Amino acid sequence: xxxxxxxxxxxxxxxxxxxxxxxxxxxxxxxxxxxxxxxxxxxxxxxxxxxxxxxxxxxxxxxxxxxxxxxxxxxxxxxxxxxxxxxxxxxxxxxxxxxxxxxxxxxxxxxxxxxxxxxxxxxxxxxxxxxxxxxxxxxxxxxxxxxxxxxxxxxxxxxxxxxxxxxxxxxxxxxxxxxxxxxxxxxxxxxxxxxxxxxxxxxxxxxxxxxxxxxxxxxxxxxxxxxxxxxxxxxxxxxxxxxxxxxxxxxxxxxxxxxxxxxxxxxxxxxxxxxxxxxxxxxxxxxxxxxxxxxxxxxxxxxxxxxxxxxxxxxxxxxxxxxxxxxxxxxxxxxxxxxxxxxxxxxxxxxxxxxxxxxxxxxxxxxxxxxxxxxxxxxxxxxxxxxxxxxxxxxxxxxxxxxxxxxxxxxxxxxxxxxxxxxxxxxxxxxxxxxxxxxxxxxxxxxxxxxxxxxxxxxxxxxxxxxxxxxxxxxxxxxxxxxxxxxxxxxxxxxxxxxxxxxxxxxxxxxxxxxxxxxxxxxxxxxxxxxxxxxxxxxxxxxxxxxxxxxxxxxxxxxxxxxxxxxxxxxxxxxxxxxxxxxxxxxxxxxxxxxxxxxxxxxxxxxxxxxxxxxxxxxxxxxxxxxxxxxxxxxxxxxxxxxxxxxxxxxxxxxxxxxxxxxxxxxxxxxxxxxxxxxxxxxx
Numbered sequence: 290x291x292x293x294x295x296x297x298x299x300x301x302x303x304x305x306x307x308x309x310x311x312x313x314x315x316x317x318x319x320x321x322x323x324x325x326x327x328x329x330x331x332x333x334x335x336x337x338x339x340x341x342x343x344x345x346x347x348x349x350x351x352x353x354x355x356x357x358x359x360x361x362x363x364x365x366x367x368x369x370x371x372x373x374x375x376x377x378x379x380x381x382x383x384x385x386x387x388x389x390x391x392x393x394x395x396x397x398x399x400x401x402x403x404x405x406x407x408x409x410x411x412x413x414x415x416x417x418x419x420x421x422x423x424x425x426x427x428x429x430x431x432x433x434x435x436x437x438x439x440x441x442x443x444x445x446x447x448x449x450x451x452x453x454x455x456x457x458x459x460x461x462x463x464x465x466x467x468x469x470x471x472x473x474x475x476x477x478x479x480x481x482x483x484x485x486x487x488x489x490x491x492x493x494x495x496x497x498x499x500x501x502x503x504x505x506x507x508x509x510x511x512x513x514x515x516x517x518x519x520x521x522x523x524x525x526x527x528x529x530x531x532x533x534x535x536x537x538x539x540x541x542x543x544x545x546x547x548x549x550x551x552x553x554x555x556x557x558x559x560x561x562x563x564x565x566x567x568x569x570x571x572x573x574x575x576x577x578x579x580x581x582x583x584x585x586x587x588x589x590x591x592x593x594x595x596x597x598x599x600x601x602x603x604x605x606x607x608x609x610x611x612x613x614x615x616x617x618x619x620x621x622x623x624x625x626x627x628x629x630x631x632x633x634x635x636x637x638x639x640x641x642x643x644x645x646x647x648x649x650x651x652x653x654x655x656x657x658x659x660x661x662x663x664x665x666x667x668x669x670x671x672x673x674x675x676x677x678x679x680x681x682x683x684x685x686x687x688x689x690x691x692x693x694x695x696x697x698x699x700x701x702x703x704x705x706x707x708x709x710x711x712x713x714x715x716x717x718x719x720x721x722x723x724x725x726x727x728x729x730x731x732x733x734x735x736x737x738x739x740x741x742x743x744x745x746x747x748x749x750x751x752x753x754x755x756x757x758x759x760x761x762x763x764x765x766x767x768x769x770x771x772x773x774x775x776x777x778x779x780x781x782x783x784x785x786x787x788x789x790x791x792x793x794x795x796x797x798x799x800x801x802x803x804x805x806x807x808x809x810x811x812x813x814x815x816x817x818x819x820x821x822x823x824x825x826x827x828x829x830x831x832x833x834x835x836x837x838x839x840x841x842x843x844x845x846x847x848x849x850x851x852x853x854x855x856x857x858x859x860x861x862x863x864x865x866x867x868x869x870x871x872x873x874x875x876x877x878x879x880x881x882x883x884x885x886x887x888x889x890x891x892x893x894x895x896x897x898x899x900x901x902x903x904x905x906x907x908x909x910x911x912x913x914x915x916x917x918x919x920x921x922x923x924x925x926x927x928x929x930x931x932x933x934x935x936x937x938x939x940x941x942x943x944x945x946x947x948x949x950x951x952x953x954x955x956x957x958x959x960x961x962x963x964x965x966x967x968x969x970x971x972x973x
Contacts, residue, residue, distance in 0.1 A: 335371045335380065340389045405494040408468045413457050417496040420452035429498035436503055437661050439669045444518055454519060458504040459512040469493075469501050476506060477659045507661060510653040514666045517645045517654060521673040524642065528680040531635050534626060535687040541619040541716070542698040550613035557607070558583070558599055576703050577718040584725055600729040614723055624720035628695055628712060635688045642681035646674060 349355055362370065374380050407414065418425075423446070424432050435443050436453070443449050452458075471487040478484065490498050504511055545551070558580075563571050586595035603610050648654040649670065657667050699706040699715055706712065 335368075335375055337380070337384045339384065341384060342387045342389050406492050406497070407494050408465060408497050409500055413500070414494070414496045416452060416455075416457070417499065420448055421499070423449075429495050429502075432499055433502045434663070436499075437663050437665075439518065439665045444522055444669075450515075450519060450522070453503075454515045458500070459508075459515070461505055461508050466505065469497075469505050472501055473506055476661055477509060482662055507664075509659065513645075513648045513653045514664075516641065517648065517666060517670040520641055520645050520677060521670055524638075524673065524677045524680060527638055528684060531631070531638060532684060532687050534623075534631055535635065535684075535691045537619065537623055538626065538628060538631070538691050539687075539694050541617070541623050542694040544617050544619060545698050545719070546701060548613050548616040550610040551617055553607070553610050554599070554603060554613055557603065557610075561595075561599065561602075574703055577715070577722075580718060580722040580725075584729075594729070596725055597729045597733055600726055601733050604730065604733070614726060617719065618723065620716045620719040621723060624717040626716070628691075628715075629709070632688060632692060635684055639681045639684055639688070642674075642677045645670065646678060649674065 349357060371380070409417075421432065423442075424435070427435075443453075472490045472493065474484060474486055475481055490501055493501065507514070559572065559575060562575075566572075583596040583599065584594045588594070588598075645654075649667070653659075654667065654670070657664075660666070695712075696706045699711065702715075704711045704715060
């Protein structure tokens with residue numbers, strides 16, 4: 290026994306069994322996988338008084354090798370654990386916090402409904418409830434009566450009619466038929482109305498009762514009955530829809546056959562394409578699928594396509610061919626019509642009318658004795674069958690014409706009429722070509738309009754540049770401002786100018802005379818300067834005076850009133866003169882240089898005369914009084930040049946600077962006035 294310990298076992302193998310009573314380290318025996326018993330899950334001994342919310346566990350499949358292996362108490366330990374939790378109030382708190390809401394049962398209708406027997410599947414019952422929702426307030430017998438009597442509320446209701454024609458009602462499964470056999474009544478037997486039922490149908494649910502009295506008991510003619518009723522309500526609308534489509538197909542096919550413009554356009558495309566292709570790609574014709582490739586061929590600048598080129602050529606060179614777009618425009622409306630499907634619908638319409646008529650003649654609708662005693666289907670259907678048969682015959686004619694025309698037009702354009710894809714896409718190919726043609730036309734017109742505007746803009750710029758160059762060369766002859774509104778304004782200003790200088794000169798002479806601006810000797814009487822004869826007298830006195838210039842001086846009253854009057858007259862007249870001068874200058878702008886030169890000469894001459902007067906001493910009288918009794922010695926007046934220089938009646942006091950300060954002065958200082966006898970400026 291004192292030998293070395295045995296080697297450890299290989300991985301995956303259990304070690305040798307332990308001797309009895311030996312312990313295994315510090316682990317409890319319950320954690321050992323081999324010795325852990327499988328825990329049994331049972332309900333705790335203490336249960337909540339009311340239903341609580343559930344915890345949805347994600348259970349562990351093998352708890353023996355997990356931490357949950359230790360949590361597998363015996364029933365006694367579990368009871369003890371729950372008792373301890375109850376004493377501590379934990380369970381009461383859980384029950385109070387996580388109490389589930391109770392579902393209250395209102396009334397006793399649910400219990401009674403559960404007592405009803407259901408035979409049909411739940412899905413069929415759900416369809417019954419949806420389809421018959423409008424009649425949910427009626428009893429099952431009243432609903433059945435409306436169905437049997439062909440009530441307009443049933444026949445004209447699309448939802449109800451579609452449901453009553455479903456296979457679930459037209460074909461009763463065998464198991465349902467056997468389950469409902471005790472409740473059924475055979476209406477084909479003798480004296481079926483008085484024969485009792487084996488069991489009461491009121492034991493069944495509402496939907497089961499309706500299903501029993503319609504689809505099950507009338508199953509021997511239910512399919513034909515519903516088909517006939519459906520025909521009476523839809524044959525007119527279906528006829529209008531189908532016949533319109535058939536006739537439209539025929540009309541479009543005829544337009545494709547008769548459109549000469551379309552054939553010319555296709556020929557032009559073929560000719561240009563052969564011109565572009567090599568010798569081995571020459572063709573005598575192409576299929577309509579090739580039209581979709583025209584927009585894929587781009588020019589060298591990747592701006593235009595072959596379709597754009599063809600449209601531009603047709604519009605500019607062959608405008609009479611453009612009408613093909615309107616001639617075959619119907620293909621756009623019928624491009625989504627599947628001709629084969631339309632043919633099938635028309636054939637179904639015709640066959641339905643024939644089948645209903647056959648059912649009425651010799652089928653399951655031919656013997657009213659086998660119908661429900663209150664069924665009125667025969668009377669309702671027979672009223673509409675005459676018109677239905679006539680429309681069916683007409684529909685057959687439309688269908689035959691459409692089929693023949695469509696096959697012929699496909700062959701005419703080189704398509705295979707037996708190819709399903711070609712038959713389905715025939716109109717759509719042409720519609721796509723029409724749409725692409727319109728797009729190319731809009732694109733070309735927009736491009737041409739842009740090009741036209743650009744050319745016009747360039748031409749306008751060239752013309753403006755030429756006009757600017759011309760005005761630069763002729764700047765001396767024509768001013769840029771002599772045009773437009775400024776030209777008109779200047780013309781009005783020129784027209785408002787005085788017509789002659791005489792008016793201005795007359796006003797100036799009258800103003801000088803009114804101011805008495807003439808030479809008056811000391812002690813002489815002031816002449817009368819009024820208009821008319823007085824003016825002439827004043828002129829005579831002036832001539833009799835020595836040297837023709839000596840006149841009597843003005844009195845004191847005139848001297849005191851003259852300044853105010855002179856100020857009022859001079860201000861108004863000077864402003865008027867300046868305005869007239871400006872207007873006259875505008876009017877005579879062509880002679881502006883001459884006027885400016887003349888004004889400069891006049892101003893220089895006036896300055897010379899003023900300097901001359903300043904140098905000339907004044908000799909008004911002597912200090913000894915030798916000449917007191919005689920006339921005063923006159924001062925020589927300036928020459929005519931000085932007068933013409935434009936002194937405008939300025940008053941000059943001739944006080945000599947050499948006169949002594951203590952020399953006696955006369956009571957009235959004589960004035961020397963230069964009168965504007967001559968015109969300041971010659972009139973033009």
